[in-house]
Structures are given as C-alpha cells and as structure tokens.
Amino acid sequence: MSNIKVNIRGGAAPPGSLADYLKNVKLKLMTISGKGGVGKSFVSAAVALGFALRGYRVGILDGDIYGPTIPKMLGMSDATLYADSKTGKIIPAVGPLGVKVVSIDFMLPSEDTAVIWRGALVTQALRDFISQVDWGALDVLIVDLPPGTGDAPLTIAQSLQGGIDGSIIVTIPSEVSRRIVVKAIDFSRKVRVPIAGIVENMCCFVCPDNGKIYYILGEGAGRKIAEKMNVPFLGQIPMDPELSKHLDGGRLHEFLSSNNATTKYIEEIVGALISKYGEKLKQEIKEERPKRVSLMKLPGEDEDQES
Amino acid sequence: MSNIKVNIRGGAAPPGSLADYLKNVKLKLMTISGKGGVGKSFVSAAVALGFALRGYRVGILDGDIYGPTIPKMLGMSDATLYADSKTGKIIPAVGPLGVKVVSIDFMLPSEDTAVIWRGALVTQALRDFISQVDWGALDVLIVDLPPGTGDAPLTIAQSLQGGIDGSIIVTIPSEVSRRIVVKAIDFSRKVRVPIAGIVENMCCFVCPDNGKIYYILGEGAGRKIAEKMNVPFLGQIPMDPELSKHLDGGRLHEFLSSNNATTKYIEEIVGALISKYGEKLKQEIKEERPKRVSLMKLPGEDEDQES
Numbered sequence: 001m002s003n004i005k006v007n008i009r010g011g012a013a014p015p016g017s018l019a020d021y022l023k024n025v026k027l028k029l030m031t032i033s034g035k036g037g038v039g040k041s042f043v044s045a046a047v048a049l050g051f052a053l054r055g056y057r058v059g060i061l062d063g064d065i066y067g068p069t070i071p072k073m074l075g076m077s078d079a080t081l082y083a084d085s086k087t088g089k090i091i092p093a094v095g096p097l098g099v100k101v102v103s104i105d106f107m108l109p110s111e112d113t114a115v116i117w118r119g120a121l122v123t124q125a126l127r128d129f130i131s132q133v134d135w136g137a138l139d140v141l142i143v144d145l146p147p148g149t150g151d152a153p154l155t156i157a158q159s160l161q162g163g164i165d166g167s168i169i170v171t172i173p174s175e176v177s178r179r180i181v182v183k184a185i186d187f188s189r190k191v192r193v194p195i196a197g198i199v200e201n202m203c204c205f206v207c208p209d210n211g212k213i214y215y216i217l218g219e220g221a222g223r224k225i226a227e228k229m230n231v232p233f234l235g236q237i238p239m240d241p242e243l244s245k246h247l248d249g250g251r252l253h254e255f256l257s258s259n260n261a262t263t264k265y266i267e268e269i270v271g272a273l274i275s276k277y278g279e280k281l282k283q284e285i286k287e288e289r290p291k292r293v294s295l296m297k298l299p300g301e302d303e304d305q306e307s
Numbered sequence: 308m309s310n311i312k313v314n315i316r317g318g319a320a321p322p323g324s325l326a327d328y329l330k331n332v333k334l335k336l337m338t339i340s341g342k343g344g345v346g347k348s349f350v351s352a353a354v355a356l357g358f359a360l361r362g363y364r365v366g367i368l369d370g371d372i373y374g375p376t377i378p379k380m381l382g383m384s385d386a387t388l389y390a391d392s393k394t395g396k397i398i399p400a401v402g403p404l405g406v407k408v409v410s411i412d413f414m415l416p417s418e419d420t421a422v423i424w425r426g427a428l429v430t431q432a433l434r435d436f437i438s439q440v441d442w443g444a445l446d447v448l449i450v451d452l453p454p455g456t457g458d459a460p461l462t463i464a465q466s467l468q469g470g471i472d473g474s475i476i477v478t479i480p481s482e483v484s485r486r487i488v489v490k491a492i493d494f495s496r497k498v499r500v501p502i503a504g505i506v507e508n509m510c511c512f513v514c515p516d517n518g519k520i521y522y523i524l525g526e527g528a529g530r531k532i533a534e535k536m537n538v539p540f541l542g543q544i545p546m547d548p549e550l551s552k553h554l555d556g557g558r559l560h561e562f563l564s565s566n567n568a569t570t571k572y573i574e575e576i577v578g579a580l581i582s583k584y585g586e587k588l589k590q591e592i593k594e595e596r597p598k599r600v601s602l603m604k605l606p607g608e609d610e611d612q613e614s
Contacts, residue, residue, distance in 0.1 A: 035376075036454045037344010037479075069342075072486070147343045151458065172344075175555030179379075209517060216512060216546045218555055239523045248482030248525055 018130040019163025025059070025138040027280045029196060029273070030157065031168045032188060034180035036147030039201035040170040041069045042247065043237070043269075044144040047168065049074075049256050050270030052097035056139035056281070059092060062103035063126055063156050064146045071095075071105045075250025081106045089134035096253035102133050123155045130159055139281055149187040157191035165280060166196030168234065168273075173203050173221040181225050196276065197232035198222050199269055205239045206261070213238075232276070235269040238262055325437040326470025332366070332445040334587045336503055336580070337464065338475045339495060341487035343454030346508035347477040348376045349554065350544070350576075351451040354475065356381075356563050357577030359404035363446040363588070366399060369410035370433055370463050371453050378402075378412045382557030388413045396441035403560035409440050430462045437466055446588055456494040464498035472587060473503030475541065475580075480510050480528040488532050503583065504539035505529050506576055512546045513568070520545075539583070542576040545569055 022028055031047075033040045041064055052058045062070040071077050071093075079093035081102065092100035104125060135141065143164065146152035157164070167188040171181040181198065188195050200222025205214045216239070226233035240262045246255035256263050274281065329335055338351045348371055359365045369377040378384050378400075386400035388409065399407035411432060442448065450471065453459035464471070474495040478488040488505065495502050507529025512521045523546070533540035547569045553562035563570050581588065 035343055037342055037346075039344075069487075147454065174551060180376075205512060205521070205523060207514060207516075207521070209514075209519065212516065214512070214514070214548065216548050217551050241521065241523050244481060244524050 017161045017163070018127060018159045019161060021131050021133075022135070022141060022160070022163050025135060025141040026283055027140045027277050028143065028160070028164050029140065029166050029168055030143040030145050030160075030164050030193065031170055032145045032153065032157075032184050033147055033170045034149055034183035034187065038170050038172045039237070040064070040147060041144050042073065042252075043168065043170045043199050043201060044142045045070050045073045045252055046237070046256065046266045047270055047273065048099055048140070048142045049097055049253050050266055051140045051273075052099050053256060054270070054274070057098070057137065059100040059135050059138045059141045060102070061129060061133070061141060061143045062101065062105065063129070063152070064144050070144060071101060071103050072250055073247050073252045074099070074101065076101060077105070077250065079106055083132075084134065087134065088132070090129070090132050091134060100135060100138070102129055104129075123151070126152065126156050127159050130156070149183055153187070154191070157187075157193060161192065164193045165277065167193045168196050169198045169231075171198060171200055171222050171225070173200055173215065173218040173236075175218055175221060178221055178225055181222075182229065185229055185231060195231045196273065197234035198226045199234050200236040202239050203236035208241075232272070234272045235265060237265045237269070324468045324470065325434060325466045326468060328438050328440075329442070329448060329467070329470050332442060332448040333590055334447045334584050335450065335467070335471050336447065336473050336475055337450040337452050337467075337471050337500065338477055339452045339460065339464075339491050340454055340477045341456055341490035341494070345477050345479045346544070347371070347454060348451050349380065349559075350475065350477045350506050350508055351449045352377050352380045352559055353544070353563065353573045354577055354580065355406055355447070355449045356404055356560050357573055358447045358580075359406050360563060361577070361581070364405070364444065366407040366442050366445045366448045367409070368436060368440070368448060368450045369408065369412065370436070370459070371451050377451060378408060378410050379557055380554050380559045381406070381408065383408060384412070384557065386413055390439075391441065394441065395439070397436070397439050398441060407442060407445070409436055411436075430458070433459065433463050434466050437463070456490055460494070461498070464494075464500060468499065471500045472584065474500045475503050476505045476538075478505060478507055478529050478532070480507055480522065480525040480543075482525055482528060485528055485532055488529075489536065492536055492538060502538045503580065504541035505533045506541050507543040509546050510543035515548075539579070541579045542572060544572045544576070 031040050031044045041062070044060060048058045048060045060070060064070070071079060074095040076093055076095045079095070079101070081093060082091050083089060084091055090102065092102045093106060095101050143156065143160070145156055169181055169184045169188065185195060202217055203222070204219075205216050207214060222236060223233045240260070242260055243255055243262055246252055256266060338347050340347045348369070351367060355365045355367050367377060371377070378386060381402040383400055383402045386402070386408070388400060389398050390396060391398055397409065399409045400413060402408050450463065450467070452463055476488055476491045476495065492502060509524055510529070512523050514521060529543060530540045547567070549567055550562055550569055553559055563573060
C-alpha cells in the first residue's frame, strides 16, 4: 500500500449529516468560543494531550481554518496529510503522544499565505475533512471550531448534528468577554450540542518572584458566567511564560509532562471531563470495516451486518 | 427633522467600490489581524480616542460582526442607530470625546444573541454600513475589520478598494502569532492597502509590586516581525489590570485621560500615525451636500457644483 498526497478537491462530501462518519469515536467534543484569541486552540490541544497522557486514543480535527495554530503548538508544522491509495481516505498525521491530527494547515502551500477562502469553499473543505478522514478507532476526538459564531463554526456544527457529545466553551476572565461566552452558549444550544462546560483561560498570572497572583484581565468572570448560565465550570488555566515558551517551541506535550504548577490546572480540566463522560469512554466500539469485502469468512471473524 | 429607527434591510448598497462614500474623511485606517483576540478592537478604540484627545474628529466603523466589543469598551452598549428621515442615511452614535461610532452591535435585538449570519448577509450589512452612514466631515475613520482573513474582512476591504490609506496590523508577542501577522500582511497586500504598521498588544506585564517587566507571552516578536517583513513598527501596549478594569467598565476614555504609565504607550502609537499621515490630516475637505437641493441661493452660500 503506497501513500499519495491528498487532493481535497477530489471526492466531495455527501450532503446531510456527517455524524455517521465518526461512529468509531467514543467521545466527540468540540471547543467553541464566541471570539477568537481566547486560547481555544490551545485548550483543544492541551485537553487532547491531557487525555493522551492518561492513555486514551485521541484525535484533533483542527477546523480553525483562518488561524490553524494547533500543528505549531504540537511541533507538527512540517507534517503532510496523505491518502490511502486504496480507500482514498485521508490519513491523519500522528503527533506527540500518538495524537492524530488533521488540519487545513497541512494543506497550505506556504505557511505565510493568507487563507482567503470564500465561505462555500471553507464549508466544503471542512465537510470533506469530516467525511474523508480515516481516524481509526478513537476514544476522544476534539473538534476545534473556528472562532466566532459565523459561517465556518456553524457549518461544522451543523454537519455533525447529532454526533457531538459536548461543547467546551473557552473564555478569558474579562467582562468584555462575558457576552461573547453567552453567545457561544447560545450558539451551542442553537446547533443542539450539550454544553460540557466552560474553561477560563488566562485566568491570572502567578508572579514567579513574589508568588502573588495577579488577575490581569479580571477576576473569576468564567466561573460567574457558568453559575449564572447554569452550565458546568471545568476549570481555569493561568498565564505562564514557561507555557508560552513551550507553545512557541511546539513542545506543549513536554510542558504537560513536566512538574510545572500550571499543568495541574490542565489535569483538573481533563479530570472533570473524564468524570462527566466516563460511561462514554468505557463503551465498546466495534470497528467498522465498510470497505472490506470478505470473500471468505475466517473463524472468529465478525461479518459486518450493516449495509 | 425627526429621527427614525434604522432598518438596514431598507436600501441596499450598490455594487462596486464604496470608497466614494468616504470622500469626506481625510484619513482612513483599517485595523486587521490574522487572528482574533489579540486586542484588535481595543487598539481600534484606543487609537481612535487617542486621535480624539488631540482634537481630531474621529469615527469608528466597527465591522467586527461576530464580536462587537467596541461599544462596550466605550460605554455605549445602550446606544441606538437612527436614520435621518429625509436622507435615509444612518446617523452614527456619538460616544466619549465626540467619537462617532457605527456598530452592528447597535442593531442586535439582545446582547446575548449569537449573530449566526450567513456570509452573504454579513457582506450586505457591512456594505450597507459603508454606503449609508452619514459620517459628516471626519479627520480620521478607523475601520475595525472582523478578525481573520476570511469572508467578512475580505468583503469590507474589497468594498473599500482604493479608499483606505493604511492598515494597522495588531499582534501579540507570541511566536504562534508570527505567521498570523504575516498572513495579515499578505491579506493587506492582496487587497492593496498599504501597511501603516504593526502594533504589539499585550507585550508584557509591569508588576505593580516589584516594577519588574514580565514577558508573559513572549518577548519582542512584534518588532522582530516588522523588521523582518520590512513594515513599520508603531509601538506596543502592556497588559495592565487597571486598563482591563476600565475596558470592562466602558471607561477606556477615562483611562486614556489619566496619568497611568500605560497610556504613554498608546500616545506613542498615535504619535507615530500622526507623523506618518500628517499631510493627509492637514488637507482641506469640502463637505459634500449631494442630497441638498437649494431652491434659493442665500448670500455667501456655496452651490454644490457636482451632480
């Protein structure tokens, strides 16, 4: 079996819900924010790695088409997507801790080219990603939605109607962001995805010299909104120059494996998600092999009963 | 003359470039970022107020349709847009220091409603704003583009082809953001808007207790990119809990009028823009009155010669 370069314009995704394409994934979460730059992609990557550190099989669908930073954080900027020459399916790139990643970033000709894509093209590219990627069996898939509540996030969320178990809403502790979170909650409800909870990123700065906590952007807005809107609060993550350096260097996984105090915050968030979705993570998933036509039934081999 | 509530679905903007509609504005700048959440809207508002503090007549077109935070920062969340009953033109809301503001935010039914608008609707709303707002004579108009390099910013930038004097590119000092700035530069060049320069927001944190500067997100990436890409560096702005509080409280103008050390950084950026565009700001602009049909010419009154 040889690998070929993906041509995403090849087979177009069929119309309708694409939720069926993720049947082999036990837990499907999407990260969402009513606004960009609050660290949504960072939270996606951190949560994904957090699950992977606990031994789960994890995938990330980086749908943040206008600012795909996940490959960079994971040191995967040079990765390329390939397609299986037989099935035509896209094979995800494999990053640190075995995390499988699919990002539009892998298909850009140059990292400095602006992705000036019209809405319809973005829509198609995202649908193709969902329908054409061969994730294999996964415990957790994190779908990192584009920022905002516009076309691109709407398209993915709608494409996966009925297929997403929960949305992680990412915010920062600023009052200006309050309404933006509320918009994300509103968006999540409109596309009928249950809310997993709120993560407050950049909650504060723990001064390495005097140990004091500075609430630079505001204090506790995330938890307050969660309480007010009656949705779970998953946890918070401080600003940390060490974390920034690791992100810049594409070594988020090393940071999470270290004993840095900030990693505890991320572990707590992952712990909260595992508590919430424990049952789903335990379920047995029969791996589908729809492309496989068995001419001879071997002893002990299950025949696919579905059409 | 009575005011009526605006119905933006009324008169649709004509096709083609809308640059002519801004003829009465001496200096037209747009703020852009390849990514949301770097403080683009904050920089727009701060620069606008900075010009206003120096006595310039300033307007802000808040095109950040998915996260309109400018009205909130300026304490104008309750403002409403009206239309002149005779001309049908939209009259901007007037905020602190006389700054005229037009924002999609003023037209939302509830502040907590997600603006789930399809691309075509966003496009039309933005074009309508450009063609139907009666700004009067302005020295400076700041067009705050939606984040990213997608449909919405592309639409406005294209709509104003030939009409924008420069783009202010906003970034944060993270290496992850480097390529995102490069994308903004690329975008700016593609839509043929000269680059005014780069502003590095959230450059650092000056500890109020020990006076030390902490480069939480990274150090000096903005200036480095500017040098590497051969575009001007306009300045940087630190993170500041006092600034955050003022933003949250809708009192950015009070902050800028205070003696806080952070305000000096913003003054420097405005100073750099004034140096760059001094000639434009000095030019005489004849106010156009195309809708005015004078039945009687009064003594000393200029008759509009244009059709």
